[in-house]
Amino acid sequence: MFIQTESTPNPATLKFLPGKVVMDSGTADFRDAEEAGATSPLAAKLFGIPGVTGVFYGYDFITITKDGADWQHLKPAILGTIMEHFMSGAPVMSSQTQEVAAGDEEFFEDGDETIVATIKELLESRVRPAVAQDGGDITFRGFRDGKVFLHMKGACAGCPSSTATLKHGIQNLLRHFVPEVREVEAV
Numbered sequence: 001m002f003i004q005t006e007s008t009p010n011p012a013t014l015k016f017l018p019g020k021v022v023m024d025s026g027t028a029d030f031r032d033a034e035e036a037g038a039t040s041p042l043a044a045k046l047f048g049i050p051g052v053t054g055v056f057y058g059y060d061f062i063t064i065t066k067d068g069a070d071w072q073h074l075k076p077a078i079l080g081t082i083m084e085h086f087m088s089g090a091p092v093m094s095s096q097t098q099e100v101a102a103g104d105e106e107f108f109e110d111g112d113e114t115i116v117a118t119i120k121e122l123l124e125s126r127v128r129p130a131v132a133q134d135g136g137d138i139t140f141r142g143f144r145d146g147k148v149f150l151h152m153k154g155a156c157a158g159c160p161s162s163t164a165t166l167k168h169g170i171q172n173l174l175r176h177f178v179p180e181v182r183e184v185e186a187v
Helices: 033-039 041-047 071-088 113-133 162-177
Strands: 004-007 013-017 028-030 052-057 062-066 136-144 147-154 183-186
Touching: 013 071, 028 033, 028 041, 033 041, 041 052, 041 062, 041 071, 052 147, 062 071, 113 136, 113 162, 147 162, 162 183
Parallel strands: 147 183
Antiparallel strands: 004 013, 013 062, 028 052, 052 062, 136 147
């Protein structure tokens, strides 16, 4: 088994491509060992590596976020853990939790359904594929008073360039296609 790695715009996050499907549908974002232990055997093992502070699953990739540790020292342990897990045939997620909940409910005003549908379509077709290339994900959380609220996950969470991505990339795209959008904010 050969696992490729790719850098991301976030220097604290590295993208691992095991050459296999990681999540059939949806994504999963773990920010602590306790949550990981309850829902994902692989994430629990990865959090057992000193320095790992975040694990994110996409369709065919895993992004790992670290604290002060050096990638040179962490990478071999992470690669070994991922390889061992996939070679064992064990599931990535516990059987009782095949998909991690997205969090809080979406919010928007009655009458804004058409605007929200357009925003979601633009995010799905133009934004999420590009963000996945960088090892992250962005999901719609809400729309109120011309402001779009998005949840950033994986490599996007805590990335130094995420503000620029939100304000210059996503905000400009949404404002171009949806005149009612005035601003985009991360939640």
